[in-house]
Amino acid sequence: MNYSQFFQTALNRLHDERRYRVFADLERIAGRFPHATWHSPKGSRNVVIWCSNDYLGMGQHPKVVGAMVETATRVGTGAGGTRNIAGTHHPLVQLEAELADLHGKEASLLFTSGYVSNQTGISTLAKLIPNCLILSDALNHNSMIEGVRQAGCERQIFRHNDVAHLEELLIAAGPDRPKLVVCESLYSMDGDVAPLGKICDLAEKYGAMTYVDEVHAVGMYGPRGGGIAERDGVMHRIDVLEGTLAKAFGCLGGYIAGRAEIIDAVRSYAPGFIFTTALPPAICSAATAAIRHLKTSTWERERHQDRAARTKAILTAAGLPVMSSDTHIVPLFVGDPEKCKRASDLLLEDHGIYIQPINYPTVAKGTERLRITPSPYHDDGLIDALAEALLQVWDRLGLPLHQKSLAAE
Numbered sequence: 001m002n003y004s005q006f007f008q009t010a011l012n013r014l015h016d017e018r019r020y021r022v023f024a025d026l027e028r029i030a031g032r033f034p035h036a037t038w039h040s041p042k043g044s045r046n047v048v049i050w051c052s053n054d055y056l057g058m059g060q061h062p063k064v065v066g067a068m069v070e071t072a073t074r075v076g077t078g079a080g081g082t083r084n085i086a087g088t089h090h091p092l093v094q095l096e097a098e099l100a101d102l103h104g105k106e107a108s109l110l111f112t113s114g115y116v117s118n119q120t121g122i123s124t125l126a127k128l129i130p131n132c133l134i135l136s137d138a139l140n141h142n143s144m145i146e147g148v149r150q151a152g153c154e155r156q157i158f159r160h161n162d163v164a165h166l167e168e169l170l171i172a173a174g175p176d177r178p179k180l181v182v183c184e185s186l187y188s189m190d191g192d193v194a195p196l197g198k199i200c201d202l203a204e205k206y207g208a209m210t211y212v213d214e215v216h217a218v219g220m221y222g223p224r225g226g227g228i229a230e231r232d233g234v235m236h237r238i239d240v241l242e243g244t245l246a247k248a249f250g251c252l253g254g255y256i257a258g259r260a261e262i263i264d265a266v267r268s269y270a271p272g273f274i275f276t277t278a279l280p281p282a283i284c285s286a287a288t289a290a291i292r293h294l295k296t297s298t299w300e301r302e303r304h305q306d307r308a309a310r311t312k313a314i315l316t317a318a319g320l321p322v323m324s325s326d327t328h329i330v331p332l333f334v335g336d337p338e339k340c341k342r343a344s345d346l347l348l349e350d351h352g353i354y355i356q357p358i359n360y361p362t363v364a365k366g367t368e369r370l371r372i373t374p375s376p377y378h379d380d381g382l383i384d385a386l387a388e389a390l391l392q393v394w395d396r397l398g399l400p401l402h403q404k405s406l407a408a409e
């Protein structure tokens, strides 16, 4: 039996469909974000990163780096095991208290990633609700889809952000059926935002529980960085908020926050929590430092929005096909997987600009794009250079530009 052949065939399929992915070997330079070193096949080069989800550059913030180093030096590196076997370390307890406070909830629970928090969180919650019906947004992240699938209960998909469709499904389920509505607050490929207030209205009216993924919003929206739910004044109406420490907080880990009995039940039943080692103390301290900083400092949030707005304005004025986005995400439409990959390669090789191509299955076929994420540290010069580089790449690949006069309207 030639086992290698199975894997080679699978890889060839990706090559044929132009979906095979190659990762650039990058090394960020703390203190010089968004600059990084690219260890290219032809040697080391300086590049500018335009697609990081370390949205606010907190991964290099002196307070965050300092907390990580100080804790690792003081208590060592690993957590030493699962919390059920090896106990819970103090920085983790402090971090859970910080997160509960961030979301105005009684409790929070940490997982090793946002992915795990959704996968094991959603499935565990739904399994503990008898005869649960899950109502899930059509564009939910893979981690949520996996959580819903593993719950093993009945699920229905409502059209993306379509509250009328959600209401139809809630009515059809009947008042006596337990229902769990699962959605994101900010969808990171299009940069659009869920109508959380209306979703809460419906959940309250029809007696459903709500679970909201705020992964792309925590740290960045709301007066204290509590997310879109905080910004929209509905945080207290959502049963479970889920977030990550790996994006705007610049570290690693995921969590859920909610009422004490909900969190305690997940802690007690979720396999993805019970059977895996806890996050290391240094990571927890670093995340706590990032969250605390962003609870009071608004500079990062304001500058982030300002940079995103300027990037959209400059690219749009240049005639580039910026897709509409209500948030800090700047998607640039390409609509072809091969050209998307080529555009990304040319940007890196000829212009020292790193933007990963976003192809199927991350987005639907025919909607391939470059997903640009400006940070507080992308200055005017970098934005102008980005526009210039994109225009050259667009020209080289024969990609269409908007009429400049139309784009300016």
Ligand SMILES: *Cc1c(COP(=O)(O)O)cnc(C)c1O
Residues within 6 Å of the ligand: 113, 114, 115, 116, 118, 141, 143, 184, 188, 213, 215, 216, 244, 245, 246, 253, 254
């Ligand atoms: C990135 C992401 C996650 C997973 O978070 P990690 O901490 O990176 O595992 C969950 N939900 C959404 C919507 C995401 O984009």
